[in-house]
């Protein structure tokens with residue numbers, strides 16, 4: 001992009017005076033940051049226009065997701081363009097520190113966690129592989145709340161990420177789409193054909209904002225992330241009302257419309273039945289498909305071939321209205337018959353499921369649905385009717401199957417059922433999860449449509465989470481095996497060559513130590529707490545959920561505390577337990593877990609007998625940017641969900657590629673991580689998914705048995721309520737009750753012993769530093785298959801049937817292979 005520093009400096013100085021009308025000395029840090037972004041964006045927009053032209057006759061993939069957690073872009077794009085050093089030096093000569101500018105960028109919190117971050121990793125891999133793949137989502141005015149810890153409690157602060165503007169986005173007002181809600185449907189027979197007219201509806205204007213997506217070594221291939229914002233159609237107050245003096249009504253109409261893209265819903269138990277959420281879902285689906293159809297028509301391809309040129313992927317059920325909406329467009333607007341429209345729709349759409357947790361499966365009350373989306377409801381009813389009819393013919397009197405697979409039942413629209421029926425592919429996100437989908441959650445559908453089901457194990461963007469986030473390790477790796485791993489993560493396997501090379505192992509240990517120092521510095525600066533970079537960093541960062549079992553980890557720490565109090569020698573190496581993650585604002589239990597962690601931290605970190613051995617830290621406001629600091633610094637990766645409950649996990653992969661060693665259950669992708677590294681390089685414990693599912697089906701687990709039979713466990717559980725936490729009173733009673741009164745739904749007590757045993761083994765291994773770092777190396781070396789490049793190649797080949805315009809990502813760097821061979 002810039003051939004040399006001088007050209008960059010000139011372009012930068014010109015840009016700042018052009019866009020801000022100021023000289024460099026007058027500019028604030030924000031102005032200087034913004035100028036750098038605009039400079040890169042300008043170049044990307046140019047390349048986007050070229051990409052668009054040259055891919056006019058390429059199959060387009062659209063990834064529909066309510067959430068995209070893209071992280072900060074500036075540093076990542078500089079790394080991808082391989083101009084970080086040039087820009088850093090150029091700016092330094094202008095007396096600007098690049099790091100100061102990088103700090104100006106917001107981390108858009110447009111997602112809850114794994115699902116949203118996966119979508120962002122997939123956008124990167126599609127751009128890297130040269131797939132014309134674009135994101136379609138919501139431009140929430142407020143993202144997920146910012147978490148502040150006050151007196152140990154989580155408090156939520158609104159995430160006003162747009163307050164200074166977001167310089168990466170490009171508003172495309174001219175490409176707006178009108179989305180219609182409510183109203184009535186008039187059916188009329190026109191030349192023997194039944195036509196449907198939507199009348200008296202409430203129109204909302206969907207305005208797109210585009211963010212350019214580029215990846216490593218492919219700067220000329222720019223894809224698009226399109227996020228939609230809701231505005232009143234007139235883009236003004238309701239002037240009729242206003243002129244009549246009905247000021248309140250004029251303003252409230254505007255705010256009712258703007259409410260649609262006002263805020264991201266946090267994952268919690270209480271969102272079902274919220275009309276605004278359904279409005280959001282239809283809004284971004286209708287806007288997205290409207291704009292896809294508009295650009296499809298410019299390509300002059302026959303509508304009958306739509307699914308050969310367009311693939312629409314739905315990320316969980318949130319965008320499932322794509323199915324009836326595409327039917328509506330094809331039938332009502334394009335005049336196709338039902339059967340042809342249905343064929344096109346099913347062949348266009350593919351669906352990923354991300355959870356088996358029943359409370360997270362979406363359902364909508366029929367009345368609410370019908371009133372908000374009258375025409376869409378009619379289409380869903382017809383899909384359901386035809387499906388039932390077909391099923392009854394094939395499965396005769398298997399009424400149970402027919403009942404279970406209905407879309408509309410018990411007065412509700414079952415969104416997952418609509419997704420399975422209306423798409424050509426249904427995938428889970430890890431091998432175990434897909435098996436559970438086939439044989440439990442969707443077992444009836446698996447009998448009907450076995451051919452639709454397939455697995456696509458998740459992956460992560462190794463260029464963001466290793467190359468950009470961990471420069472020291474990246475350099476060491478490149479020095480050892482060459483740079484080909486950046487394009488083909490499976491090349492990391494060449495690191496195994498250094499398994500017994502003590503000087504390499506030493507360097508690896510040093511890199512980890514330096515990364516731990518950086519995290520320790522952050523902890524000191526942000527909360528005044530000293531943590532020892534020579535202690536083991538044992539880390540669990542992820543959303544706080546009962547099934548993820550942060551509680552099991554806390555009970556372990558309490559147990560270690562009790563041990564050290566009894567016998568200070570019982571814990572050999574000093575240990576730092578690091579937690580981070582947000583609880584949904586309405587999820588009382590999860591918030592109590594955060595308070596428990598902080599209360600325990602307070603007790604341990606102050607105790608003069610213990611604080612040299614054990615420390616506990618809760619890192620505030622865990623997000624993508626903080627993750628980039630944490631993963632490179634971790635020794636231990638805690639992946640301890642109740643087996644069967646975590647669909648895949650992706651944090652597990654981010655830790656692994658940075659050399660952290662996993663302690664975990666056989667859940668989600670942990671199973672595949674174990675297969676990759678071998679059981680000697682991971683610490684697995686606990687019930688298997690099969691055992692958990694059997695208990696859930698047949699009963700037979702009594703948590704009190706565990707409690708009474710294990711004295712040290714009983715002590716820890718009692719300490720939740722017996723005054724051990726001096727300030728707590730009855731605060732942790734809900735947790736105590738969940739374990740004993742409500743029989744421990746997530747098998748925390750059942751797995752406690754096995755967890756401690758695995759943890760002991762892990763500590764023994766850590767004590768032998770050379771063995772430990774060799775294990776760490778094997779983890780890095782085997783992490784390649786967990787790159788999202790691999791996931792996306794599978795999606796592209798097997799589901800979307802689209803080509804890549806990049807051919808070198810499969811092939812090892814031949815030059816370096818030779819070099820390695822002669823070493």
Ligand code: 26V
Nearest residue numbers: 114115267268354357360429646647648649650
């Ligand atoms: C949402 C809720 C909301 C209600 C309370 C229970 C509950 C449980 C889970 C969820 C998450 C819904 C979807 C989701 O984010 N799934 C995550 O997707 C990741 C990417 O595939 C995957 O790695 C995680 O295992 C999975 O939890």
